[in-house]
Amino acid sequence: MLLSLAVTLSLTVSALAAPHEKRARAQVISHCTVPNTIALTFDDGPHVYLRDIVNILDSNGAKGTFFFNGENYGCIYSPTNADDIKYTYDHGHQVASHTWAHKDLTTLTKEQIDYEMLRVEEALTRITGANPAFMRPPYGNYNDLVLDVSGLRKQTVVIWDFDTQDSLGASTSKQKSLIDGLIHNHPSTVLSLQHEVYESTAHDVLPYFIQNLKTAGYRMVTLAECIGKNPYQRVVAPSPRNGDWHC
Ligand SMILES: [Zn+2]
Numbered sequence: 001m002l003l004s005l006a007v008t009l010s011l012t013v014s015a016l017a018a019p020h021e022k023r024a025r026a027q028v029i030s031h032c033t034v035p036n037t038i039a040l041t042f043d044d045g046p047h048v049y050l051r052d053i054v055n056i057l058d059s060n061g062a063k064g065t066f067f068f069n070g071e072n073y074g075c076i077y078s079p080t081n082a083d084d085i086k087y088t089y090d091h092g093h094q095v096a097s098h099t100w101a102h103k104d105l106t107t108l109t110k111e112q113i114d115y116e117m118l119r120v121e122e123a124l125t126r127i128t129g130a131n132p133a134f135m136r137p138p139y140g141n142y143n144d145l146v147l148d149v150s151g152l153r154k155q156t157v158v159i160w161d162f163d164t165q166d167s168l169g170a171s172t173s174k175q176k177s178l179i180d181g182l183i184h185n186h187p188s189t190v191l192s193l194q195h196e197v198y199e200s201t202a203h204d205v206l207p208y209f210i211q212n213l214k215t216a217g218y219r220m221v222t223l224a225e226c227i228g229k230n231p232y233q234r235v236v237a238p239s240p241r242n243g244d245w246h247c
Contacts, residue, residue, distance in 0.1 A: 026150035028142070029134075030159040032189035032226030038213055039223040040206075041065045041160065042196040043098050043136060044167075046081040047073040049202035054088050056202070060210050062220035066196065067098035067136040067158070070120040073197050075247035082127045082245070086238070089128040094222035094231045097121055097135040097155065105137050105146045113149045121153070126245065129238040133231060134158050134223060154233055158223060160193035164205060167195045175205045183212045189226060190218070 032039050042053060045068055057064045066088055070076045076085070089095050099105065099116040108116065117135060125131045135155040137146055142157055150157050162182055164175045182190065192209075194201050213220060224231035 024148050024151040025144070026135075026147045026155055026157050028147070028157045028159060029223075029227060030191065031161050032191050032223075034221075034226050034228060035188050036217065036219055037221050037226040038190040038192060038218045039065055039226040040192055040194070040209070040220055041067060041136070041158070041223060042194050043067045044069060044072055044102070045196040046076060046084050047197040049196055049199060050081075050084045051087060052202050053196055053206060054084075054091055054093060056206055056210065057093065057220070058091055060214065060220070062210060062213075063093055063222045063225070064220075065094040065096060065134075065223040067096045067134075068120060068124065069098045069102050070100035070123050071247045072098075072102045076120070076123045076127070077245040077247055082241070085124070085127050089130060092222075094134075094224055095124050095128055095130060096132045096158070096223070096231070097124065099135065099138060102138045104139055104141050106141045106143045110145055110149055113146055114153070117149065117153050117155065121155075123245075125236070126239040130232040130235045133229070133233045156229070158191075160191050161187075162190050162192045164192065164194050164201070164209070166198050166201045166205065172200050172204050175200075176208055179205070179209050179212055183216050186216060191223070191226070 042064060045066060074081055097117060097120045100119040103116060105113050121132060133156060135150055136158045140159050164178055166175060222231060
């Protein structure tokens with residue numbers, strides 16, 4: 001009797017809670033879905049190589065996706081960083097959130113996670129006018145709470161299926177051999193991870209990667225395009241710089 005009451009109660013509670021949780025929890029993307037596409041993605045900026053990376057992509061007819069921090073290698077609101085992000089956006093590349101201060105979100109409370117996400121979304125919206133719809137958690141770390149907050153903020157969580165291992169300290173020759181292996185396997189799609197903060201990534205490995213991808217016949221598109229989704233929740237006019245633009 002007691003057991004059956006407990007079962008009945010738990011079924012009732014889960015029936016009430018489930019639809020809400022299902023709506024709130026964010027989707028996690030690890031792969032592109034449009035055949036023959038690669039999404040080149042870059043984390044941890046804005047930093048000094050951002051404009052170089054955009055120019056390399058542009059000169060090869062490629063699009064990239066940039067998961068920006070608010071305060072990591074520098075402040076997102078510095079005149080140079082804000083200009084470089086606007087330049088990236090204006091050249092048709094996707095801007096997205098890597099959260100404010102590159103904290104491991106799985107160590108934070110719901111309110112702290114929300115703050116880390118809100119502040120960089122706010123900065124990107126002020127700088128470009130576009131409110132991003134995609135978020136990559138620092139270190140690729142997430143838990144149910146991170147997915148719940150992401151869902152409430154209408155963010156899709158993005159991981160990757162190929163890592164050049166630049167942030168893990170791989171040598172450029174090691175990174176190129178990983179790329180050689182990827183090209184040899186020729187998967188239908190690729191969602192790659194690189195970090196824009198390394199000189200060797202920007203000036204050595206990325207040009208090598210792009211040449212090989214071109215030879216292999218991949219289309220280098222934004223993350224949103226490689227999964228057929230809208231990159232932004234809404235797009236308005238950028239804001240003029242004011243006293244709120246600080247870290
Ligand atoms: Zn990162």
